[in-house]
Amino acid sequence: MKTAPKPAAVRTLNLVQAVNEALDVAMGKDERVMILGEDVGRNGGVFRATEGLWKKYGDDRVVDTPLAEIGIMGSAIGLAITGMRPVAEIQFDGFMPSVFDQVVCHLGRIRSRSRGKMSVPLVLRAPHGGLIHAPEHHSESPEAYFCHTPGIKVVIPSTPYDAKGLLIAAIEDPDPVVFFEPKLLYRSAKGEVPSGHYTVEIGKARLVKEGKDITLLTWGAMTVTCEKAAERLEKEDGVSVEILDLRTLAPLDLDAVLASVGKTGRCVIAHEAPNTGSWAAELSALIAERGLLRLLAPVARVGGWDIRMPLFRLEQYYIPDADRVVMAARKTLSF
Amino acid sequence: MPLKTIASLDIKRLEILNIDGTFDKTLMPKVSDKLLLEMYRLMFQIRAFDERAILLQRSGRLGTYPMITGQEATQCVPPLALKPSDWVVPTYRGGGVYFARGMQMRYGLLYWAGDDRGTHFPEGNNDMIFSIPVGTHLTQVAGLAWGQKLKGQGGVAMTYCGDGTSSKGDLHEALTFAGQFKLPAIYIIENNGWAISVPRKRQAASQTLAQKAWGYGVHGIQVDGNDALAVYAATAEAVARARKGEGPTLIECETYRMGHHTTADDATRYRDGKDVEAWRKKDPISRFKKFLTAKKLWDEKKEKDLSAKTQSWIDGEVKAYEEFPAPNPLNMFADNYDKAPRALIEQRAELEELLKFKGGAKILMSLPPTEGRFP
Numbered sequence: 096m097k098t099a100p101k102p103a104a105v106r107t108l109n110l111v112q113a114v115n116e117a118l119d120v121a122m123g124k125d126e127r128v129m130i131l132g133e134d135v136g137r138n139g140g141v142f143r144a145t146e147g148l149w150k151k152y153g154d155d156r157v158v159d160t161p162l163a164e165i166g167i168m169g170s171a172i173g174l175a176i177t178g179m180r181p182v183a184e185i186q187f188d189g190f191m192p193s194v195f196d197q198v199v200c201h202l203g204r205i206r207s208r209s210r211g212k213m214s215v216p217l218v219l220r221a222p223h224g225g226l227i228h229a230p231e232h233h234s235e236s237p238e239a240y241f242c243h244t245p246g247i248k249v250v251i252p253s254t255p256y257d258a259k260g261l262l263i264a265a266i267e268d269p270d271p272v273v274f275f276e277p278k279l280l281y282r283s284a285k286g287e288v289p290s291g292h293y294t295v296e297i298g299k300a301r302l303v304k305e306g307k308d309i310t311l312l313t314w315g316a317m318t319v320t321c322e323k324a325a326e327r328l329e330k331e332d333g334v335s336v337e338i339l340d341l342r343t344l345a346p347l348d349l350d351a352v353l354a355s356v357g358k359t360g361r362c363v364i365a366h367e368a369p370n371t372g373s374w375a376a377e378l379s380a381l382i383a384e385r386g387l388l389r390l391l392a393p394v395a396r397v398g399g400w401d402i403r404m405p406l407f408r409l410e411q412y413y414i415p416d417a418d419r420v421v422m423a424a425r426k427t428l429s430f
Numbered sequence: 431m432p433l434k435t436i437a438s439l440d441i442k443r444l445e446i447l448n449i450d451g452t453f454d455k456t457l458m459p460k461v462s463d464k465l466l467l468e469m470y471r472l473m474f475q476i477r478a479f480d481e482r483a484i485l486l487q488r489s490g491r492l493g494t495y496p497m498i499t500g501q502e503a504t505q506c507v508p509p510l511a512l513k514p515s516d517w518v519v520p521t522y523r524g525g526g527v528y529f530a531r532g533m534q535m536r537y538g539l540l541y542w543a544g545d546d547r548g549t550h551f552p553e554g555n556n557d558m559i560f561s562i563p564v565g566t567h568l569t570q571v572a573g574l575a576w577g578q579k580l581k582g583q584g585g586v587a588m589t590y591c592g593d594g595t596s597s598k599g600d601l602h603e604a605l606t607f608a609g610q611f612k613l614p615a616i617y618i619i620e621n622n623g624w625a626i627s628v629p630r631k632r633q634a635a636s637q638t639l640a641q642k643a644w645g646y647g648v649h650g651i652q653v654d655g656n657d658a659l660a661v662y663a664a665t666a667e668a669v670a671r672a673r674k675g676e677g678p679t680l681i682e683c684e685t686y687r688m689g690h691h692t693t694a695d696d697a698t699r700y701r702d703g704k705d706v707e708a709w710r711k712k713d714p715i716s717r718f719k720k721f722l723t724a725k726k727l728w729d730e731k732k733e734k735d736l737s738a739k740t741q742s743w744i745d746g747e748v749k750a751y752e753e754f755p756a757p758n759p760l761n762m763f764a765d766n767y768d769k770a771p772r773a774l775i776e777q778r779a780e781l782e783e784l785l786k787f788k789g790g791a792k793i794l795m796s797l798p799p800t801e802g803r804f805p
Binding site for chain 2: 133134136137138139141159160161162163164165166189190192193228229230231232233371400401402403405406407408409410412413418419422
């Protein structure tokens with residue numbers, strides 16, 4: 096805990112550099128923050144998200160754990176209860192199911208089971224989504240499982256600025272936060288990021304662009320796809336498109352969602368996971384429950400198909416691309 | 431009340447073949463000359479295949495590939511103690527295991543090129559696709575072995591996991607079941623020293639991984655995993671015991687991952703080149719060659735012939751792999767259910783619409799025929 100803040104310099108970073116910097120800032124500010132995961136130490140993480148941190152903060156604060164996800168998750172819960180601020184990394188989205196027992200049965204329930212005496216202020220980080228030509232089980236979008244679980248927050252940034260500010264906010268949050276990082280954007284998303292400490296509020300959506308005819312609701316890497324689709328719709332169809340990047344999936348920024356959909360009356364929800372039982376389904380239900388009379392067309396969902404993620408030769412036909420968003424938007428606009 | 435020792439560990443390590451090709455005659459398993467030559471062929475060919483696969487990946491003709499160099503004895507030899515009807519589930523670093531089971535390696539390439547048609551095993555074999563979330567297959571293998579036991583025909587199930595995976599709870603539950611139900615299962619821990627960047631010593635604090643067996647009433651042994659003879663002796667004994675109904679075995683094969691974790695990894699970031707060099711001296715193939723040569727089963731002429739034969743075999747597999755037509759995108763809807771539900775029928779039609787949107791009305795005619803069963 097130290098020193099007066101220096102004026103923030105703004106640099107262009109990519110998303111994984113922003114994540115790295117958030118971890119560095121959080122560790123520098125609070126010595127209770129520690130990182131645990133597979134290959135996060137000497138190797139700096141398989142995506143280099145923890146690059147340099149092991150060297151800077153040492154073995155006790157950047158811990159290469161045994162290869163055991165339940166061990167990582169459960170011990171992070173224990174550490175958090177004792178007052179540490181663990182940031183646990185699960186190496187790939189597809190390796191997360193093994194921690195569900197800890198997440199579903201414990202992570203979000205300890206505060207209430209202890210009648211508010213205990214809390215679990217940890218962050219569970221994991222890469223998210225597809226389209227990087229990765230092997231099987233490396234391209235999953237499991238956010239709905241986590242959003243469905245009470246007691247935890249779920250965050251997924253799509254810009255370097257948000258990645259840094261949201262991750263610091265997540266680490267400082269008094270409740271558990273699952274923090275997804277769109278791996279397609281790790282290096283492709285670049286943007287201005289201030290140095291030093293700042294936070295982006297958890298629970299607030301980002302208005303990517305304003306428009307008046309249709310709302311594209313999205314999160315993660317699909318935000319970039321929606322930007323491409325919006326450009327085409329505006330150019331080819333002459334419509335005005337609004338894009339809302341949710342940034343936090345749980346708790347939802349319902350005010351922002353209803354304000355946007357209430358204004359445009361038309362909505363396409365775009366995401367990577369299979370549609371059935373997805374977070375897009377929850378959004379669609381909420382819009383129907385609370386905004387029905389403002390709707391001019393049924394809410395459309397563009398997601399992965401209801402099948403497992405295929406191996407990468409076909410992933411571009413599984414994860415929605417701008418074509419699919421454009422097709423859905425046109426149907427919605429012409430309803 | 432006394433304090434007395436009621437159990438103690440007796441952990442054995444088996445080594446038969448020395449790095450100079452000499453061997454311990456008293457421990458030598460009964461192996462025909464033909465089988466010895468087959469061990470050598472498999473190890474030799476899979477290494478050459480591995481080298482070619484890396485080249486293909488480096489030149490953009492293959493996706494992320496997990497290399498197996500250094501682990502040939504641990505991978506190619508245990509399947510030789512099995513029948514095709516025995517179950518085998520390797521790890522994703524399991525090309526040598528599948529090769530020894532007779533897999534056409536064009537399919538291995540296809541899988542690592544991101545093509546679902548790559549999970550193609552020889553007809554009649556009980557081979558299963560590995561699991562990428564590591565260790566999640568281990569309890570399933572207890573079930574495979576259980577099924578074999580219930581059939582009562584002496585069948586067994588053999589599987590692999592890495593030293594890293596041995597830290598996962600899955601192995602605990604798998605061995606609990608295997609021991610409790612006295613299942614005909616052979617669990618091989620392919621200890622190659624590294625779980626990506628994390629060394630073996632950062633996994634269990636125990637002296638060996640083999641000794642984990644004792645906690646479950648499972649027979650356990652450590653072997654020199656670069657010694658094809660020791661690997662064969664240990665697995666053949668374990669298989670024989672399993673077939674006789676005497677229960678499961680855990681075999682720790684101590685070997686070394688000579689390459690990177692995968693082509694997406696850079697091992698120079700986290701390990702000392704000196705260790706790699708020290709292990710190069712323990713190479714499984716060169717010591718086996720010395721052994722065969724001393725037994726007059728091998729010579730340079732045969733080596734040259736095998737080398738030429740191997741290159742043309744690899745050329746053929748690579749050609750066959752690259753000649754697979756691009757998969758029809760509609761294939762992904764096949765074989766998800768015995769009978770596809772309405773949602774999939776609708777979504778497949780939606781994908782057809784998308785393809786037409788992208789490529790025009792005639793696009794569906796120009797795609798390769800669909801594969802798999804739908805609806």
